[in-house]
Amino acid sequence: MTETCVQTYATRPVTGIRGEITVPGDKSISHRSIMLGSIARGMTTVRGFLRGEDNIATLNAFRAMGVTIDDDGETLKIAGKGLHGLVEPFDVIDCGNSGTSIRLLTGLLAPQRFYTVLTGDRYLRRRPMRRVVEPLARMGATIFGREGGEKAPLTIVGRELSGISYDSPVSSAQVKSALMLAGLYAAGETRVTEPYLSRDHSERMFRHFGADVEVSPSGAVVRGGRELEGRDIVVPGDISSAAFFLVAGLIVPNAELLIRGVGINPTRTGILDILSAMGGSIELLDQREVSGEPVADILVRSSRLKGIEIAGDVVPRAIDEFPVICVAAALAEGRTVIREARELRVKETDRIAAMATNLRAAGVTVTETADGMEIDGRERLDGCTVESFGDHRIAMSMLVAGLVATGGVTVSDVACIGTSFPSFTRLVERICAG
Numbered sequence: 001m002t003e004t005c006v007q008t009y010a011t012r013p014v015t016g017i018r019g020e021i022t023v024p025g026d027k028s029i030s031h032r033s034i035m036l037g038s039i040a041r042g043m044t045t046v047r048g049f050l051r052g053e054d055n056i057a058t059l060n061a062f063r064a065m066g067v068t069i070d071d072d073g074e075t076l077k078i079a080g081k082g083l084h085g086l087v088e089p090f091d092v093i094d095c096g097n098s099g100t101s102i103r104l105l106t107g108l109l110a111p112q113r114f115y116t117v118l119t120g121d122r123y124l125r126r127r128p129m130r131r132v133v134e135p136l137a138r139m140g141a142t143i144f145g146r147e148g149g150e151k152a153p154l155t156i157v158g159r160e161l162s163g164i165s166y167d168s169p170v171s172s173a174q175v176k177s178a179l180m181l182a183g184l185y186a187a188g189e190t191r192v193t194e195p196y197l198s199r200d201h202s203e204r205m206f207r208h209f210g211a212d213v214e215v216s217p218s219g220a221v222v223r224g225g226r227e228l229e230g231r232d233i234v235v236p237g238d239i240s241s242a243a244f245f246l247v248a249g250l251i252v253p254n255a256e257l258l259i260r261g262v263g264i265n266p267t268r269t270g271i272l273d274i275l276s277a278m279g280g281s282i283e284l285l286d287q288r289e290v291s292g293e294p295v296a297d298i299l300v301r302s303s304r305l306k307g308i309e310i311a312g313d314v315v316p317r318a319i320d321e322f323p324v325i326c327v328a329a330a331l332a333e334g335r336t337v338i339r340e341a342r343e344l345r346v347k348e349t350d351r352i353a354a355m356a357t358n359l360r361a362a363g364v365t366v367t368e369t370a371d372g373m374e375i376d377g378r379e380r381l382d383g384c385t386v387e388s389f390g391d392h393r394i395a396m397s398m399l400v401a402g403l404v405a406t407g408g409v410t411v412s413d414v415a416c417i418g419t420s421f422p423s424f425t426r427l428v429e430r431i432c433a434g
């Protein structure tokens with residue numbers, strides 16, 4: 001591996017992977033711990049918080065709204081202000097690259113007694129926001145944005161809200177969580193359902209903080225007006241970060257890798273189901289529960305993979321892992337077909353188009369479809385230079401591909417990796433044998 005300059009990074013074929021690693025804390029749980037800790041009464045402590053750029057954007061937003069958050073490098077201490085204790089920020093809140101920050105904050109800020117403007121980087125300002133703006137408006141919210149409320153910057157004029165019953169057309173934890181957060185303040189009940197269950201970290205954490213929430217297979221119901229109580233939270237390792245090492249462990253020869261302390265919430269383990277169905281050797285060891293979330297150590301070994309069909313309820317359960325699943329598919333025997341994954345087109349970049357372009361550069365035959373792609377696996381990948389498209393998961397996926405590509409893979413614009421996994425390249429270097 002060589003670091004050619006700050007913005008570009010290259011990986012080369014390795015002869016094996018050995019060892020044990022831990023991956024940084026879960027990004028979704030880290031966001032929610034700041035949000036709920038800030039509006040709870042009393043102290044919340046968070047250990048294992050992910051200090052990536054996305055989560056720091058959320059942390060800065062709450063500091064700007066008057067919340068004292070101390071970080072000694074180990075534990076965050078959040079001095080919660082209660083449901084109605086946030087104050088109007090003096091400036092625009094910059095959510096950076098983080099869809100979770102802007103969409104969840106929109107729900108949380110719509111019922112405040114003040115005015116806020118949320119913006120983000122050039123990637124975030126292209127992503128769809130009407131999916132949260134529209135149902136929040138039905139609750140009585142006043143939110144403006146470019147293109148009739150579709151795009152950030154978003155301006156939120158806080159108002160009293162009323163609960164609604166909303167059947168979301170997309171399986172999106174960000175939509176669900178935005179409405180649940182608004183529902184904490186709204187008169188009456190706020191009910192949200194979705195086609196397939198998306199990650200349920202909000203439901204679990206709402207319960208942990210004592211919110212009036214009911215969860216059933218058909219959705220979540222929140223009753224407004226109840227104060228939350230500060231709690232201690234331990235954030236498990238992010239399975240979305242572990243995913244890069246799971247795929248590396250499967251595709252690199254002579255690999256055996258133990259990834260410790262990974263969150264295995266069933267709404268997030270689509271990657272394990274998919275890779276196992278492809279023939280991957282993946283074992284869950286020492287399963288336990290931490291702060292209401294299931295956790296395990298995951299052992300992965302080199303495996304011969306085969307192509308499969310991926311669609312249905314596993315898609316939201318693996319939504320952020322598709323770029324690296326595409327890399328596994330590119331090295332599997334036969335064809336992998338991904339369907340019902342249109343959401344990939346509205347992430348940090350269009351992840352279907354980005355992975356199709358990048359895998360073609362590595363010599364793979366890929367057919368794009370409106371809601372997915374077909375990938376014909378091959379024995380080895382060709383060396384190539386590709387773009388990250390400003391998307392952390394595209395960058396890391398292609399660096400995993402470089403571990404088995406003749407001549408390696410160079411990825412330009414890799415600074416984006418810092419949004420979710422600042423220590424990624426260091427960990428790759430630690431475990432790979434040249």
Ligand SMILES: O=C(O)C1=C[C@@H](OP(=O)(O)O)[C@@H](O)[C@H](O)C1
Nearest residue numbers: 028100171172173174175319320
């Ligand atoms: O709620 C969350 O923490 C997230 C939900 C997902 O987005 P969608 O809700 O848009 O599917 C996921 O892609 C994102 O990385 C994190």
Ligand SMILES: C=C(OP(=O)(O)O)C(=O)O
Nearest residue numbers: 097098099100101320347
């Ligand atoms: C889609 C992602 O995050 P967000 O929507 O929070 O930007 C991701 O981390 O892959």
